[in-house]
Amino acid sequence: MKIEFGTHSAMFERSYMVKPAVAVILLVIAGQGPGSAVAAPSTETAKRCIHYAYLVYPHKRPGSVHMSGDRQAYFTDCMAKDGNVPPPSSSKP
Numbered sequence: 001m002k003i004e005f006g007t008h009s010a011m012f013e014r015s016y017m018v019k020p021a022v023a024v025i026l027l028v029i030a031g032q033g034p035g036s037a038v039a040a041p042s043t044e045t046a047k048r049c050i051h052y053a054y055l056v057y058p059h060k061r062p063g064s065v066h067m068s069g070d071r072q073a074y075f076t077d078c079m080a081k082d083g084n085v086p087p088p089s090s091s092k093p
Helices: 009-031 043-056 070-080
Strands: none
Touching: 043 070
């Protein structure tokens, strides 16, 4: 490496060495990710989960206390299980 005072040649020579090293590090980090992409749940799964969530935690009458996060938690759990949850029992007579 040639260092000359008063010029910027040493700085430019060093930057050429840094760029390949950064590229190699980025490639190593990117290679450690998941091997394959995970598919998102289908539309039918989302429809089934939201339907089940409203069956388990139905709307309340207007003016009553708002729901807690139970319906959202049920929906999130159903989506995490890819819709493989037992159908809720109907409380209708």
